[in-house]
Amino acid sequence: MVKDPNGSEGPTLAQVSESELLEGIFPLLPGGHGVLLGPGDDAALVAAPDGKVVATTDAMVRDRDWRDDWSTGADVGAKTVAQNLADVAAMGAVPTGLLVTLIADPATPLAWVHDFATGLAEAAREAGAPVVGGDLSSAPPGMLVVSVTALGDLEGREPVLRSGARPGDVVAVAGSLGRSHAGWRLLERGVPGRAPELVDYHRRPRPAYRQGPLAAEAGVHAMLDLSDGLVRDAGRVARASGVGVDLSREALQADVAALAGAVGEEMAWECVLTGGEEHSLLGCFPAHVPLPHGWRRVGAVVGGEGVTLDGQAQGPGGWDHFAG
Amino acid sequence: MVKDPNGSEGPTLAQVSESELLEGIFPLLPGGHGVLLGPGDDAALVAAPDGKVVATTDAMVRDRDWRDDWSTGADVGAKTVAQNLADVAAMGAVPTGLLVTLIADPATPLAWVHDFATGLAEAAREAGAPVVGGDLSSAPPGMLVVSVTALGDLEGREPVLRSGARPGDVVAVAGSLGRSHAGWRLLERGVPGRAPELVDYHRRPRPAYRQGPLAAEAGVHAMLDLSDGLVRDAGRVARASGVGVDLSREALQADVAALAGAVGEEMAWECVLTGGEEHSLLGCFPAHVPLPHGWRRVGAVVGGEGVTLDGQAQGPGGWDHFAG
Structure with missing residues (x-):
């Protein structure tokens, strides 16, 4: 047990291997029938029934996009899903997959990461968006960054752009x-x-x-x-x-x-x-x-x-x- | 003109608006005929002719994955492309799109970002991978992170997994x-x-x-x-x-x-x-x-x-x- 920079006690990322960490997180994450291959190989494989895929990405940075004293890990997880899936929805598409990257100081409490994964999983499940892959990177002291990519399917619809508005609308x-x-x-x-x-x-x-x-x-x-x-x-x-x-x-x-x-x-x-x-x-x-x-x-x-x-x-x- | 943390002089990210920055970068980036909608809307739209999309993501963090005194911005841009597209290739797929996220201290020299975009564009063009979207985020002092997602198409082939090896191979x-x-x-x-x-x-x-x-x-x-x-x-x-x-x-x-x-x-x-x-x-x-x-x-x-x-x-x- 070490003291983390936030003063709370408990194991940190430095105390588990990458595979142990992932083994603890993967079971939390929602899958879906469109996920032809989920996390664990070089890449994921996701159904794109429309023959096109909508793709967007959005990142959150601690002390810029959230403060630890105002937001829990679960809040951050849920918010990063919302930010990305709103972009998918705004194209007129339904979500088909999320890729989640966590870039963290090894002194980050393991509890924060599990909380983050739980909030992310809850929001993703609610929206019907499976988590299909991601990346873990260690970072210099104090750094905590979350970067998510969302994929979506238009189900045969035309994409809705920003450029189609006409006077009278x-x-x-x-x-x-x-x-x-x-x-x-x-x-x-x-x-x-x-x-x-x-x-x-x-x-x-x-x-x-x-x-x-x-x-x-x-x-x-x-x-x-x-x-x-x-x-x-x-x-x-x-x-x-x-x-x-x-x-x-x-x-x-x-x-x-x-x-x-x-x-x-x-x-x-x-x-x-x-x-x-x-x-x-x-x-x-x-x-x-x-x-x-x-x-x-x-x-x-x-x-x-x-x-x-x-x-x-x-x-x-x-x-x-x-x-x- | 301000002095950046590396001691070089020149404008920094803080001195341009997001849209000015993007207007400087977008023309550098390769497109492709499979890009049905590139950067600028809520999300990109990329052809997925196989009806499935390969997706992978990989991040690089300054002072963990590179050192500024050893690698230029262009080196980092090229390397992040290589890391991601090697994963696409390892599935047996060809690349169809890259989403690029840059998370940077506003004191980051604009010259670094342009150099990064140039190296990334060169490597992406060589590999035939268009840049279809991305995200820009500001970060606390000293932080510089690059997170890339790559998409790919299997062209009708089965995905090649890690799990298919057999004795005698x-x-x-x-x-x-x-x-x-x-x-x-x-x-x-x-x-x-x-x-x-x-x-x-x-x-x-x-x-x-x-x-x-x-x-x-x-x-x-x-x-x-x-x-x-x-x-x-x-x-x-x-x-x-x-x-x-x-x-x-x-x-x-x-x-x-x-x-x-x-x-x-x-x-x-x-x-x-x-x-x-x-x-x-x-x-x-x-x-x-x-x-x-x-x-x-x-x-x-x-x-x-x-x-x-x-x-x-x-x-x-x-x-x-x-x-x-």
């Missing part, structure tokens, strides 16, 4: 807005008890994955997942499509009201408009199509460019990774 | 043995000039990717890529197949002789038997099949278990990631 959202950022604000202020459900959503977002394929079937013109904030991500659709997006203050009022009690009205607007890590889906639907159940209108696609709120220009807001 | 290698480790030893001793070609191979291994599909077509029973040393990796085949592998001292003599001038005979044997990061392919062929051009016999599959050299038991050797 209804802009709609499936899932919540601003909850993750509001929860983060409460943690930052040291008052997580004021709205534990928001803090919980910050720790473990639960994107409406199944709304991605449903929207694609309904004929959505453009779609993405809200990872960097509504205004910034709507701006991406606007830029890719050569259109403008006008958000409706009235339509967002209920989202703001849901947060205002916990963070105040002004901050609630900031959370709804620019809060990142929500991983809800934003879609632009043809006006004549009834919105699928689970989607609600938040604005309209218009001529011009950029993002407006009731016609007023909005700055980019949201998150830039390397901004100094 | 010929054990053969495509590519060199021990060169990477010998080059690393020369760097460690401060005498890289003694055999620059070995040091170069350590920095940029060049696996014989195309031998993977060729071996699969020739009917190879089992195959893997030599990432952790001949004895350790042969042991993996032995364990997975429930057989033994007997390596031939005589057959390996030429590999040892090629290194002995640079590192001495004893160290040359160590390099050949246990040197990691070579990424050559090890295959077990039915005895009646003529070895494809590019393969040479190094031993035989026998009854029993474990790895022997002329019948003498060998310890595991090679590399364990978290071994304390």
Whole structure:
């Protein structure tokens, strides 16, 4: 037993062999009938019935993307699944596999790694995404990084791009807005008890994955997942499509009201408009199509460019990774 | 202009936006006709003509997997491609796509990132592997991590597993043995000039990717890529197949002789038997099949278990990631 850098006691990664570690983790992870070959060989083999495969990747870094005093290993595991599978859903695809890389200081407690695997497995199982492979690397002191790749299948549908929005489309959202950022604000202020459900959503977002394929079937013109904030991500659709997006203050009022009690009205607007890590889906639907159940209108696609709120220009807001 | 931690001057990641950075990098990266949708949307879309996709992932960490004073950014980029594509080849598949994640301290020189992208692009283009997507994350001070996922297509062939070896099979290698480790030893001793070609191979291994599909077509029973040393990796085949592998001292003599001038005979044997990061392919062929051009016999599959050299038991050797 050694003391780990967090002060807790228990075995660390340095005290088990790679194969012992994997033998402890593999049984936790969900498989699936599309996994033709899972972890243990040089590579995995995953069914791609559509003859094409959707692929995306997203990483999380301790002390950048999470803090150990705010998020457990299980939270991190669940969140990294959500981030990746929201991207798969935003293409209109269903998940077919996850590859999970853990890059860790050997002094990392084994308990953290098991907790991480448990949270990841739970979120992956819920979303129907088998874990098919991964990598383990040791890292210099203090470093803990998780990198996930998600694969998906379009089941015969066309991929839904960011570039298909047309003036007149209804802009709609499936899932919540601003909850993750509001929860983060409460943690930052040291008052997580004021709205534990928001803090919980910050720790473990639960994107409406199944709304991605449903929207694609309904004929959505453009779609993405809200990872960097509504205004910034709507701006991406606007830029890719050569259109403008006008958000409706009235339509967002209920989202703001849901947060205002916990963070105040002004901050609630900031959370709804620019809060990142929500991983809800934003879609632009043809006006004549009834919105699928689970989607609600938040604005309209218009001529011009950029993002407006009731016609007023909005700055980019949201998150830039390397901004100094 | 700021001074970066390595003492060189020039702009850093903190001084450009994510989109500016990507706009500088994307034009460097190879595409391909199988890339139905490349970087820029929520996910990539890659052709999977076989109806199945091979997927593998491998990461590199600065000061664990490379040293900045020994390897350039371009070396790291090329090596991460080699590591991943050797795994694809070892399944008998051809590469169809790479997803590349860079996790970097914002103080990382922009020049390093461009150099990395250039080396990666060169190696990927040579192997016929398009870059289809990736992720950028900022990291705490000093951290630099590269995580790559490779996708591949079997073109109708059965995947070649580690578990198919049978007593009587010929054990053969495509590519060199021990060169990477010998080059690393020369760097460690401060005498890289003694055999620059070995040091170069350590920095940029060049696996014989195309031998993977060729071996699969020739009917190879089992195959893997030599990432952790001949004895350790042969042991993996032995364990997975429930057989033994007997390596031939005589057959390996030429590999040892090629290194002995640079590192001495004893160290040359160590390099050949246990040197990691070579990424050559090890295959077990039915005895009646003529070895494809590019393969040479190094031993035989026998009854029993474990790895022997002329019948003498060998310890595991090679590399364990978290071994304390």
